Amino acid sequence: MTPPVAARAAQSAASSLQSRLKDPSLLRDRCYIDGAWVGTPEFAVNNPANGTELIRIPQLGADDATSAVEAAQRAFPAWAKLTAKQRSNILRKWFDLIIANREDLALILTSEQGKPLAEALGEVDIGAAYVEFFAEEARRVYGETIPTQRPDARLLAIRQPIGVCGAITPWNFPNSMITRKVSPALAAGCTVVLKPANETPLSALALAVLAEKAGVPKGVLNIVTGDAPPIGKVLCEHPAVRFVGFTGSTNVGKILYRQASVGVKKLGLELGGNAPFVVFDDADIDAAVEGAIVSKYRNMGQTCVCANRLYAQDKIYDQFVEKLSKKVAEMKIGDGTEAGVTQGPLINMKAIEKVERHIADAVKGGAKVVTGGKRSALGRSFFEPTVLSDVRPDALVAQEETFGPLAPVIRFKDEADVIAMCNASPFGLASYFYSRDIGRVWRVAEALESGMVGVNSGLITTEVAPFGGVKESGLGREGSRHGMDEYVEIKYVMMAGV
Numbered sequence: 352m353t354p355p356v357a358a359r360a361a362q363s364a365a366s367s368l369q370s371r372l373k374d375p376s377l378l379r380d381r382c383y384i385d386g387a388w389v390g391t392p393e394f395a396v397n398n399p400a401n402g403t404e405l406i407r408i409p410q411l412g413a414d415d416a417t418s419a420v421e422a423a424q425r426a427f428p429a430w431a432k433l434t435a436k437q438r439s440n441i442l443r444k445w446f447d448l449i450i451a452n453r454e455d456l457a458l459i460l461t462s463e464q465g466k467p468l469a470e471a472l473g474e475v476d477i478g479a480a481y482v483e484f485f486a487e488e489a490r491r492v493y494g495e496t497i498p499t500q501r502p503d504a505r506l507l508a509i510r511q512p513i514g515v516c517g518a519i520t521p522w523n524f525p526n527s528m529i530t531r532k533v534s535p536a537l538a539a540g541c542t543v544v545l546k547p548a549n550e551t552p553l554s555a556l557a558l559a560v561l562a563e564k565a566g567v568p569k570g571v572l573n574i575v576t577g578d579a580p581p582i583g584k585v586l587c588e589h590p591a592v593r594f595v596g597f598t599g600s601t602n603v604g605k606i607l608y609r610q611a612s613v614g615v616k617k618l619g620l621e622l623g624g625n626a627p628f629v630v631f632d633d634a635d636i637d638a639a640v641e642g643a644i645v646s647k648y649r650n651m652g653q654t655c656v657c658a659n660r661l662y663a664q665d666k667i668y669d670q671f672v673e674k675l676s677k678k679v680a681e682m683k684i685g686d687g688t689e690a691g692v693t694q695g696p697l698i699n700m701k702a703i704e705k706v707e708r709h710i711a712d713a714v715k716g717g718a719k720v721v722t723g724g725k726r727s728a729l730g731r732s733f734f735e736p737t738v739l740s741d742v743r744p745d746a747l748v749a750q751e752e753t754f755g756p757l758a759p760v761i762r763f764k765d766e767a768d769v770i771a772m773c774n775a776s777p778f779g780l781a782s783y784f785y786s787r788d789i790g791r792v793w794r795v796a797e798a799l800e801s802g803m804v805g806v807n808s809g810l811i812t813t814e815v816a817p818f819g820g821v822k823e824s825g826l827g828r829e830g831s832r833h834g835m836d837e838y839v840e841i842k843y844v845m846m847a848g849v
């Protein structure tokens with residue numbers, strides 16, 4: 352039983368956030384199943400910047416997930432039967448409502464996740480861009496006729512919605528990771544049961560409010576918050592679910608992969624990364640520093656495509672480290688809602704401890720802390736953005752995804768040396784390198800084992816390009832026209848007797 356004082360404090364935190372919203376109805380403390388707002392608020396959602404409890408949400412489980420799947424199953428035939436244009440128009444309306452409410456959505460996002468408001472606005476905008484893009488793609492789910500090998504027969508390949516889809520999303524991008532799954536699913540004619548991360552469910556619930564307003568019928572989109580493993584098991588094993596889209600850690604992705612094999616379900620896995628960021632001696636060093644800053648410190652380093660290990664060629668090593676560290680030292684740490692703050696809190700203390708483990712291991716191996724290196728004087732889960740020099744290539748920070756504001760800079764000799772180090776990882780989500788030599792650009796882009804490569808850019812994410820990884824970074828692609836493939840099945844039809 353929540354002590355009265357804590358309950359009152361929680362109530363005041365929720366009402367204070369609500370009072371700052373233009374549309375207070377976007378802040379929800381219930382789940383959304385079959386068009387109804389259900390469940391009993393019991394699980395606290397906290398603001399990582401100050402630890403205050405924002406609101407409580409339901410802690411649902413397997414039975415509720417099953418009810419949500421059954422609601423999605425009931426809603427599927429009618430939703431799939433709408434014309435592509437009708438679904439497109441509803442998605443377009445959802446896009447318009449997201450943009451109209453972008454400030455509120457960004458404030459909710461920063462309050463539950465911690466990123467600076469400017470970044471939250473950017474995330475809401477790209478989240479909306481996925482909805483806009485797939486509102487257009489809804490009308491381009493083309494099939495094909497195939498030159499026949501029998502004079503009396505005609506061959507077709509048609510693309511049909513796969514059916515009920517499960518979606519499980521992470522806390523680091525609580526808005527765009529949801530629309531990157533839900534919008535292509537709805538565009539294709541599928542229905543969805545979504546389980547957002549318990550740390551950041553409010554963005555998902557706010558998106559559901561707007562989807563409802565846009566005319567998404569009941570049962571088409573369902574949101575279940577609560578105990579992840581049992582809910583995930585239902586989504587992976589329920590016979591009505593035909594696809595599961597997951598974004599999160601590779602370890603959890605492997606659990607879902609095993610569970611989905613029971614019913615031979617199609618899976619989309621967007622998993623962990625360990626992106627190399629390489630600066631060759633022919634690079635524009637200032638551009639490389641700018642690219643490293645955005646790639647490494649976006650969302651305080653809590654981004655799957657963050658530069659996780661930086662490599663600088665011998666000749667420009669010292670210059671790159673000096674310029675990078677100078678910029679990093681100027682970053683402003685604080686509550687994401689404060690003007691000018693570029694580094695908010697990490698999601699929790701566990702994240703801080705991982706950063707500290709990686710720093711300690713690197714320093715033990717001879718690395719030097721050039722800037723940062725310790726918890727911020729602000730306390731809680733604020734950490735000083737950090738640059739390490741003279742890091743060993745086999746340091747823990749180069750082997751594991753740090754998911755924090757830590758840039759280890761490793762020295763390298765030549766192309767062969769650095770490509771070998773880049774590819775010596777079980778992960779292959781994103782890679783980045785800076786060079787102005789056209790031959791080197793082609794050679795290195797083709798040699799890197801990752802699903803995405805940024806050349807002379809540290810920010811590559813866009814709704815029009817295929818996002819995804821190779822090796823243990825995942826299966827499938829999200830965004831771009833390829834993002835529809837997850838949600839459709841190809842059916843071959845032979846029409847004989849012609």
Ligand SMILES: NC(=O)c1ccc[n+]([C@@H]2O[C@H](COP(=O)([O-])OP(=O)(O)OC[C@H]3O[C@@H](n4cnc5c(N)ncnc54)[C@H](O)[C@@H]3O)[C@@H](O)[C@H]2O)c1
Nearest residue numbers: 520521522547548579580583599600603621622623624655
């Ligand atoms: N490839 C991408 O596009 C991408 C994008 C964002 C984050 N990520 C990765 O996600 C990780 C960080 O996010 P995270 O900490 O939320 O990941 P996580 O795997 O711990 O959690 C992701 C989601 O899975 C749920 N979950 C946890 N255990 C589960 C289980 N046994 N069954 C079903 N669901 C379960 C969580 O509640 C959450 O909703 C990092 O590794 C990051 O690289 C990848």
Ligand SMILES: O=C[C@H](O)CS(=O)(=O)O
Nearest residue numbers: 523524653654655656812
């Ligand atoms: O964490 C990884 C997400 O995919 C973030 S983004 O798509 O690069 O913005």
